[in-house]
Amino acid sequence: MKLGKKQIIAEPEIKRHELQPGDEWIVLASDGLWDVLSNADAAEICKKYGDAMEASKGLVEAALKKGSNDNITVGVVDVRAAFSSGPPPSVPVAQIAEETDEPFAFDTKKLDDTEPTYSGWLFKKSSKTSMLGSQWQKRWYSIWKITEETDEDSSLHANWQICHFIIAYHTDQKETKLPRKPRSLDPTYKARREETQDIKGKYFISVQDATSGKVNLLATQTEQEADEWILRLNDAFKTADKEVEYPAEWTYEGMEPEGQQPE
Numbered sequence: 001m002k003l004g005k006k007q008i009i010a011e012p013e014i015k016r017h018e019l020q021p022g023d024e025w026i027v028l029a030s031d032g033l034w035d036v037l038s039n040a041d042a043a044e045i046c047k048k049y050g051d052a053m054e055a056s057k058g059l060v061e062a063a064l065k066k067g068s069n070d071n072i073t074v075g076v077v078d079v080r081a082a083f084s085s086g087p088p089p090s091v092p093v094a095q096i097a098e099e100t101d102e103p104f105a106f107d108t109k110k111l112d113d114t115e116p117t118y119s120g121w122l123f124k125k126s127s128k129t130s131m132l133g134s135q136w137q138k139r140w141y142s143i144w145k146i147t148e149e150t151d152e153d154s155s156l157h158a159n160w161q162i163c164h165f166i167i168a169y170h171t172d173q174k175e176t177k178l179p180r181k182p183r184s185l186d187p188t189y190k191a192r193r194e195e196t197q198d199i200k201g202k203y204f205i206s207v208q209d210a211t212s213g214k215v216n217l218l219a220t221q222t223e224q225e226a227d228e229w230i231l232r233l234n235d236a237f238k239t240a241d242k243e244v245e246y247p248a249e250w251t252y253e254g255m256e257p258e259g260q261q262p263e
Contacts, residue, residue: 021083025055025076032072033063052076053213081190108178111166116142118232123202123219124169136202136219139169142179143236163187165236167207186210187237191230205230 025046027033033042037059045062049055056076063072119142126135146164165187168179189208194217197204202219203226209216220226 019079019082023082024078024080025052026079027059028075028077029059030071030073032068032070033059033074035070036063036066036068046076051215052078053208108168108182110146111142111144111168111179111182114144114146116144117236118143118229119173120225120229121221122169122229123221125217139171140173140175141167141169141218143167143185143233145236165210183216184210185233185237186213189215190237191233193226193230207233 025043027042027046029042037045041062042059045058046052046055049058053076056074059074059076060072063074119140121138122141123136123138126137144164144166146166148162148164165185166182167185168182170177170179186208191205191207194204194206197217201221203221203223204217204219205226206215206217208214218229220229
């Protein structure tokens with residue numbers, strides 16, 4: 001029997017590579033991608049988008065345009081920060097979305113029984129605009145780590161737990177109602193500074209909504225507060241059990257004059 005040009009063999013091709021400075025992306029994909037794109041093609045597409053989620057979408061689109069007729073499954077890991085002491089690369093402006101009212105199915109009563117990992121003042125962009133332009137609202141934000149048991153019956157998942165990083169806000173520190181507009185944050189997207197978005201009196205950070213995949217902007221009143229929020233968020237994402245020491249001056253105690261109400 002004469003075999004065609006394309007053949008499938010049982011023995012996989014395996015290569016080992018230790019991550020090193022200069023490595024930027026790990027692309028995990030099925031044959032539907034590699035049948036039509038080279039490693040160099042994939043690297044260029046990742047560089048073009050500059051974000052793991054958007055790059056994975058771009059790779060799928062590129063494979064479809066190339067005429068791939070096989071299953072196309074793609075996952076991209078951004079490893080650019082692995083060898084850098086600085087913050088992760090900023091997200092291109094075009095990929096930043098404003099906060100939306102998309103629903104997130106979470107029982108906020110669970111937050112009442114759990115101490116937040118961190119709390120502090122942040123500015124959120126109002127959905128309303130005025131003749132003067134965008135309005136920014138000052139809110140008392142908190143982040144919680146909520147761990148839940150899985151509902152899976154399979155013995156494989158018997159001891160699995162689901163971890164949510166929830167961010168929500170009150171209008172001020174004294175509000176006793178349940179926190180408003182809870183969002184589940186994606187811990188694989190590190191909180192980062194967005195200096196290109198800074199305006200007078202507003203220093204921006206970005207986080208990613210785990211439900212919608214959108215990158216959202218929040219702002220602080222000082223650059224120090226922005227750095228502290230980023231550190232606190234990213235440490236929470238790493239592990240809730242690890243004890244982390246912070247500079248003594250990095251505390252919100254006394255930073256907000258007693259009795260002062262948010263703008």
